[in-house]
Amino acid sequence: MTKMDRGGQSAASSSPPPPPDSPSSRGLASVLSIECLKGSSKGDEWTGDMLQTGDIVEELRIGSSVLIRSPFKNGRSGVQKVLHASFKSKDTFILVRVRRGLDEFAELQACIVPNEPAGKKQYMLRSIEDPNYAVGFCDRSEAECLHLQASRSTRIVNALSRIQLQDGYVSYRWDRKMHELLLVPNSSCFLSILFLPKASDQVASRYNDLEDTLARANAWLNASQQSGVPIVFMNIQTESLLTKISGETASSTVNASSLSDLSNLANASLYGFEDYHGVDIGVVRAVRLWFAALGGEFPIEIKLQEGDTKLGFAISRTEEGFIYISTVIDGDENVPSTRSGLSNLYREATSSSRLLVVSRVSNQKVLPWIVSSTGAVRCYDTVSLSQKLSLHRHAKVPILMHIFLWDRSLVPMSRGSSRLRMAHSRPPAMALGPPEAHLSQQPNENQVQPLPFDLSDDDIVINDNPQYRLERDTAGEASFRFHDFALPNNWV
Incomplete structure (x- = not known):
């Protein structure tokens, strides 16, 4: 019996199946x-x-x-x-x-x-x-x-060419990690200050170029180091801040954004564009300077006792906005500054031509954080800080301060190691900076100048002379600066 193919022609009979034990079967x-x-x-x-x-x-x-x-x-x-x-x-x-x-x-x-x-x-x-x-x-x-x-x-090779990596999510215990693994709970050790470009006119419609902002950041860092602040340069970056512009400023900056002027934008502090609503938007280029303490931040707990009439130290502020311990009472073992070991660190700082800079009080940073377009350094006021420290003394609430170290070998140098409280449960701070740069400098008027101990025992010493008053820099809406007192320190 034959089988017909699709063309109608007969096909040969199919071959018989192979034997059951043959390889083909x-x-x-x-x-x-x-x-x-x-x-x-x-x-x-x-x-x-x-x-x-x-x-x-x-x-x-x-x-x-x-x-x-x-x-x-x-x-x-x-x-x-x-x-x-x-x-x-x-x-x-x-x-x-x-x-x-x-x-x-x-x-x-x-x-x-x-x-x-x-x-x-x-x-x-x-x-x-x-x-x-x-x-x-x-x-x-x-x-x-x-x-x-x-x-x-x-x-396998074909599958390798087709395979695609898939992304995903993993839950993370941020609250626990930030509390247990940071030197200061819930606070970073990254320090920076933002420099706004300096306005070249009173209405802040034009700004100096980017090179001027970089130069001012460089000058601030050098001046801080020369005054004895133990910090080291880490990094610098530009940040873009949006602002509305109009009038002549808008036309000049928007036109400057054309492709023919791209070479000039590299050093411009302000450039503009027009969005789809027809609003002229300006981009102000600020500079952020990142820095770190040479030896990291070190916590000091100042415990208070009944009968403490003073803390035993005075605070001041540098022109660059850093709060520092300007002097301590020497020879009195009963004051909190001596009991906590703060006096020992102050003497080490003075002998090393360094300032004992206060970086945090109760885990809150007290460092300068922005420079306005008028050149004013936004920083913390020594008067309000003195008041807060004095309230600690009156309430007998321990004071937790962090100070900048310039040498990590100073950590165990206190006479009683228990006086300087280190958070042993937390990992040591990372060595953010390179080895300490040797700053060849002579003591100047910005460095530690101890005062005689004949001041009032009151919490804060402020002279009644009108020249010792707070002034505001009203050149900007939110930028201000507290001018230093003629007295170089504030006792608490």
Whole structure:
């Protein structure tokens, strides 16, 4: 009997099937094969230990009672019925033994889980060692399985070219980390000051160029170091601040943003553009200077006792806006400054031509943080700080201050190490700066000038002379500066 092809011509009779034991019959025979459903999360997912698509299943051992070997009756559908019965009886452990080629074998220990995307009463095997790795079963010819095994290297290379890294999210205990792992809880050790470009007219419509702002930042840093403030340069960057502009300023700055003037924008402190609402927007380029203490910040706890009539130290402020301990009472072991070890650090600072700078009070930074467009340094007032310290003394509430160190070897130098409270539960501060630069300088009027101890015992000493008053720099809306008193310190 012949079979007609589509052209109507007779086709030769199909050749008889090969003998059952011949190699060709084995190649055409249907076998139970592995199908990878979910990839491993491990780096060794392509090694021989993991089952791979095209592996020929030789044996299934479920729990301790079920053992079936190849050939499997009814192939995949028959195995799925066995998996369903085992899953219903809660016997889900399975050991799969597979063959690769003629004499290479591999095993997988897994558990039977539902394969919901494949349909009802369909199951897959999830690796016990790696729950992200799952395989299923399918019916293939042995020849097809061997072809898949032989092409595995090529498929791996193709998969490598197609793979894409996926992003994700991980929850993080910020509250705990910030409280336990920072030298000052919930506060960074990164210090900076922002320099606004200096206005070249009274209405602040034009500003000096970027080079002028950089030069002023450089001068402030050099002056701070020369006055004895133990800081070191870390980094500098420009920051863009948006502002509305109009009139002649708008036309000049918007026109300056054309492509022909791009070379001039590199050093411009103000440039503008027009947004889609027709509003002229100006971009002011400020400079942020990052700095760090040479030896890091060091906490000092000043404990108060009944009968303390004074703290035993005075504070002042440098022209650059830093608060520092200007003098301490010497020779009196009963004042808080001596008990806490502050006097020892002050003497070390004086002998090293350094200022004992106060960086924080009650974990609040008291450092200068911005320079206005008029050149005024925004910083903290010594009068209000003196009042706060005096209130601590009256309320008998301990004072926690942080000071700038210039040498880390000074940490254990106190006579009684318990006097200087170090947060041992927290990691040591990072060495942010390079080795200390040797500043060749002579003591000047900005450095420590001890006063005789014949001042009033009151909390704050302010002369009644009108020249010792607070003045405001009204050149800007929010920029101001407290002018230093003629007296170089404020006793508390």
